[in-house]
Amino acid sequence: MKFSEVVQQRRTVKSYQPGKEISDAELKELMQEVVLSPSSFNLQHWTFIAVKDAAIKEKIQQAAWNQEQIGTCSILLVVCGKVDAHQDAPEIYRDVPATVQDMVLPMIKNFYDGKHQLQRDEAIRSASLAAMTLMLAAHNRGWATAPMIGFDPEAVTKLVKLQSNYIPVMLMALGYKKKEPRPRDHRWPIEEVVKMNTLDGPGLTG
Ligand SMILES: Cc1cc2nc3c(=O)[nH]c(=O)nc-3n(C[C@H](O)[C@H](O)[C@H](O)COP(=O)(O)O)c2cc1C
Numbered sequence: 001m002k003f004s005e006v007v008q009q010r011r012t013v014k015s016y017q018p019g020k021e022i023s024d025a026e027l028k029e030l031m032q033e034v035v036l037s038p039s040s041f042n043l044q045h046w047t048f049i050a051v052k053d054a055a056i057k058e059k060i061q062q063a064a065w066n067q068e069q070i071g072t073c074s075i076l077l078v079v080c081g082k083v084d085a086h087q088d089a090p091e092i093y094r095d096v097p098a099t100v101q102d103m104v105l106p107m108i109k110n111f112y113d114g115k116h117q118l119q120r121d122e123a124i125r126s127a128s129l130a131a132m133t134l135m136l137a138a139h140n141r142g143w144a145t146a147p148m149i150g151f152d153p154e155a156v157t158k159l160v161k162l163q164s165n166y167i168p169v170m171l172m173a174l175g176y177k178k179k180e181p182r183p184r185d186h187r188w189p190i191e192e193v194v195k196m197n198t199l200d201g202p203g204l205t206g
Contacts, residue, residue, distance in 0.1 A: 006140050013144035015179035016072040022143065022174065027075060033137040039126035041108050042092060045085040046130040049078040049160045059159050064151035064171060073146070073173035078156060079131045081123025084165045086112035120167065127169040134172060144177040 027050060039045055051057050052075055060078075061070040070076055082088075089108045093101050112119055135145045148171040156168045191203030 001140050006136050010135055010139040011144070011181045011184070012146045013173075013175075013177045013181055014067070014069045014146055015177070015181075016069060016074070016144065016173065016175040017178045018072040020074050020176040022074040026141075027174075030134070030137055030141060030143075034130050034134045037126070037130040037133040039129065040122055041086070041089065041104070041111075043085040043088065043108075043122070043126065044092070045082045045123040045126035047080045047082060047166065048130075048134075049080060049162075051076040051078060051160065056159060060151070060156055060171070063155035063159065064148060067148060067150060069146045069173040069175075070148075070171065072178070073175035074143075075174045077134070077172040077174055078160050079127050079134075079169045079172055080160075080162060080166045081120075081127040081169045082166055083116075083119045083123045085123065085126075086119065123167060124169050131170055131172060134174075138174055142176075143174055146173040147171070148173070 031048065034048075035044065035046075037046075051060065057070060057076050060076060061067065064070055086108050089105055090101075093104055096104075112122070131147060135147065138145045151168070151171055153168050156162075156171070157166075160168070162168065189203075191205050194204035195201045196204060
């Protein structure tokens with residue numbers, strides 16, 4: 001599939017064929033593309049909990065406005081962000097030349113240490129970029145997805161046993177589409193969302 005077709009055709013799908021299996025091997029192939037997503041300093045703040053267990057899925061569904069797609073999708077992914085990912089830098093950079101380590105590691109430490117809001121922002125940024133890759137890569141493989149923020153984060157944290165250095169960034173249904181979603185809703189025209197040079201500049205007209 002052409003990349004522009006993937007982008008244009010991807011939709012949030014809420015109606016899935018229940019009981020359809022996506023194997024661990026298939027999921028692994030998908031995730032091998034997802035982990036190629038960019039992240040600041042290559043810290044890869046993401047972790048994905050792949051929930052297939054029906055009982056856990058049902059409990060998450062209850063903690064997520066009982067959204068239908070959670071019950072019927074093949075795999076529910078809890079897209080998580082690791083807020084202290086900067087502490088992994090020595091391991092991530094262990095194979096680079098010492099000169100690079102000496103430059104980058106103190107830079108990362110200074111940038112993140114003690115800055116809890118920034119650490120959280122970064123975890124959400126990176127996990128969200130990976131989630132976008134996931135949606136596009138899944139569509140390319142013939143699967144449908146639905147990103148979700150409509151859930152109780154404390155309940156989901158407990159259900160999938162996240163430690164305190166992880167936050168649930170979004171839920172992601174993954175499965176086989178049953179019904180087409182309704183036609184796309186409103187999108188702002190480009191000239192309203194792309195401004196030249198400053199926010200009060202002219203809109204892009206092309
Ligand atoms: C971060 C995020 C959270 C979302 N949360 C929900 C949700 O909880 N439930 C839902 O049905 N859709 C959710 N959506 C899907 C949006 O409603 C959908 O992306 C938007 O209407 C545009 O439609 P499209 O994805 O089909 O282009 C979410 C999307 C994003 C990006």
